[in-house]
Amino acid sequence: MKKAKKKLFREFIAEKGLKSTRQRDIILDAFLSSDRHLSIEELYLKLRSKHPSIGYATVYRTLKLFAESGIAREIHFGDGQTRYEHTGEGEHHDHLVCKRCGSIIEFENEAIEKIQDEIASSYGFLIQHHKLELYGLCAKCRA
Amino acid sequence: MKKAKKKLFREFIAEKGLKSTRQRDIILDAFLSSDRHLSIEELYLKLRSKHPSIGYATVYRTLKLFAESGIAREIHFGDGQTRYEHTGEGEHHDHLVCKRCGSIIEFENEAIEKIQDEIASSYGFLIQHHKLELYGLCAKCRA
DNA sequence: CCTGATCTGAAATTGATTTTCAATCATAGC
DNA sequence: GCTATGATTGAAAATCAATTTCAGATCAGG
Ligand SMILES: [Mn+2]
Ligand SMILES: [Mn+2]
Ligand SMILES: [Zn+2]
Ligand SMILES: [Zn+2]
Numbered sequence: 001m002k003k004a005k006k007k008l009f010r011e012f013i014a015e016k017g018l019k020s021t022r023q024r025d026i027i028l029d030a031f032l033s034s035d036r037h038l039s040i041e042e043l044y045l046k047l048r049s050k051h052p053s054i055g056y057a058t059v060y061r062t063l064k065l066f067a068e069s070g071i072a073r074e075i076h077f078g079d080g081q082t083r084y085e086h087t088g089e090g091e092h093h094d095h096l097v098c099k100r101c102g103s104i105i106e107f108e109n110e111a112i113e114k115i116q117d118e119i120a121s122s123y124g125f126l127i128q129h130h131k132l133e134l135y136g137l138c139a140k141c142r143a
Numbered sequence: 144m145k146k147a148k149k150k151l152f153r154e155f156i157a158e159k160g161l162k163s164t165r166q167r168d169i170i171l172d173a174f175l176s177s178d179r180h181l182s183i184e185e186l187y188l189k190l191r192s193k194h195p196s197i198g199y200a201t202v203y204r205t206l207k208l209f210a211e212s213g214i215a216r217e218i219h220f221g222d223g224q225t226r227y228e229h230t231g232e233g234e235h236h237d238h239l240v241c242k243r244c245g246s247i248i249e250f251e252n253e254a255i256e257k258i259q260d261e262i263a264s265s266y267g268f269l270i271q272h273h274k275l276e277l278y279g280l281c282a283k284c285r286a
Numbered sequence: 287c288c289t290g291a292t293c294t295g296a297a298a299t300t301g302a303t304t305t306t307c308a309a310t311c312a313t314a315g316c
Numbered sequence: 317g318c319t320a321t322g323a324t325t326g327a328a329a330a331t332c333a334a335t336t337t338c339a340g341a342t343c344a345g346g
Contacts, residue, residue, distance in 0.1 A: 019292055019343050040333085055295040060334065078219065078274075080303095080333070096268050105266055112258050116277055123248055124282030125239050131276045134259055139267030162312050162323055183302090198326040203303065223302070223334095 002032045005071045005086070012069035026051055027062045031072065031084070037104050039081040077133065094131075098138035105138070145175045148214045148229070155212035169194050170205045174215065174227070180247050182224040220247075220276065237274075241281035248281070 009028060013020055030047050031038070038046075044059045063084050066072035073087045077097050094112075096105040112132065120127045136142075152171060156163055173190050174181070181189075187202045206227050209215035216230045220240050237255075239248040255275065263270045279285075 017292090021293065021343075023294070053295080057296080057335075058294060061293090076219070076221065082333080096263065096266060098268075099271065105268065107262055107266075109258060109262060112255055115252060115255050115258075119250055119252060120239065120277055120279070123239060123250075124285070125241075125248065125277070126280045126285045127277050128242065128279040130278060131274065132259075133275075134263055134268070134270050134273045136263070136271040137269045142267070142269045160323085164312075164324065166325070196326080200304075200327080201325060204324090225302080 005032060009066065009069050009071055012065075018065075023054055023058050024062055024065070026054065027059060028066070031063070031066065032086070036085045036106075037075065037077075037083045038085075039083045041081065043084075078135075094133065096134045096136070096138070098141055099135055100137055100141040103138050103140075148175060152209065152212050152214055155208075161208075166197055166201050167205055167208070169197065170202060171209070174206070174209065175229070179228045179249075180218065180220075180226045181228075182226045184224065186227075221278075237276065239277045239279070239281070241284055242278055243280055243284040246281050246283075 006028065009024075010020065012018075013024075027043075027047065030043060034043060034046065040059060040063060043063070044054075044056055047054055047059065063072065063074075066084065067074050070089075071087065072084045075083045075085055075095075077083065077095075092113075093106040093108045096107065098104070116127065116130060149171060152167075153163065155161075156167075170186075170190065173186060177186060177189065183202060183206060186206070187197075187199055190197055190202065206215065206217075209227065210217050214230065215227045218226045218228055218238075220226065220238075235256075236249040236251045239250065241247070259270065259273060
């Protein structure tokens with residue numbers, strides 16, 4: 001899947017008339033080989049050890065491109081930091097967020113999605129995307 | 144219910160050993176007589192016409208107190224502005240957010256809440272609060 | 287190679303929010 | 317009521333994430 005995403009991003013770059021650069025390659029590698037839900041700061045720090053010349057602004061700009069291209073999704077867990085996570089073709093999931101240790105559990109639930117659609121259509125509302133996050137304490141932290 | 148919330152806030156103030164001030168009263172009145180989902184900026188501007196001497200920082204501080212006391216809830220719709228809405232005793236609802244005109248529809252759905260609990264308990268996770276927002280186009284805007 | 291458009295890093299800027307601080311105010315006890 | 321003490325306030329400065337600016341570097345294509 002790393003291969004597939006690289007290809008997707010290369011295609012996106014080409015379509016948009018953008019350029020393939022050393023920095024974008026490096027940041028893409030770092031992103032794809034990182035944990036999910038990484039904050040920009042975390043990714044930047046991770047990069048910096050091997051590639052100290054890459055600028056902060058470039059990381060911001062490049063992550064935005066990843067999101068535009070569809071290989072990443074921007075997420076906000078309410079801690080004031082923007083995070084990005086990998087996204088697959090058509091894939092969607094929601095999150096359980098531990099407020100003590102910060103761990104994230106991902107889940108998918110077809111029944112909830114279905115009810116959401118029913119609610120929206122009862123108001124004549126067209127859903128484009130949604131956000132469902134359950135905050136609390138993970139099994140370890142509540143013990 | 145305005146009465147009840149004023150009383151609740153007065154009690155909160157007393158319990159915490161805080162003081163009842165002219166500014167807090169004014170901001171509370173403005174908040175209680177405002178639309179739901181007001182941004183801090185909006186509330187500040189609304190206040191300023193009648194009470195030009197009230198400072199920005201005081202509005203920020205006071206809204207935080209409202210949230211602490213339980214009469215308000217802080218919400219983030221992803222536009223970079225913090226909003227506050229009125230909350231009733233034990234009451235909870237979620238939101239449909241129109242991305243074109245900004246209108247908000249509130250809804251409650253017992254079935255979704257129940258499934259959320261099931262998901263959480265299947266992971267041994269303890270939910271403290273959650274956030275469910277459906278973004279898209281309202282009936283008017285999609286027409 | 288050349289050329290022109292895109293990119294980049296560093297620094298400056300923005301915008302929301304928070305903090306600082308000296309002056310003011312509220313209130314509990316006399 | 318009056319005072320002492322601690323909380324509160326407004327204005328300005330500071331913070332923090334994110335974005336923009338800009339001059340130099342780099343890419344792609346001819
Ligand atoms: Mn995720
Ligand atoms: Mn609401
Ligand atoms: Zn945890
Ligand atoms: Zn609308």
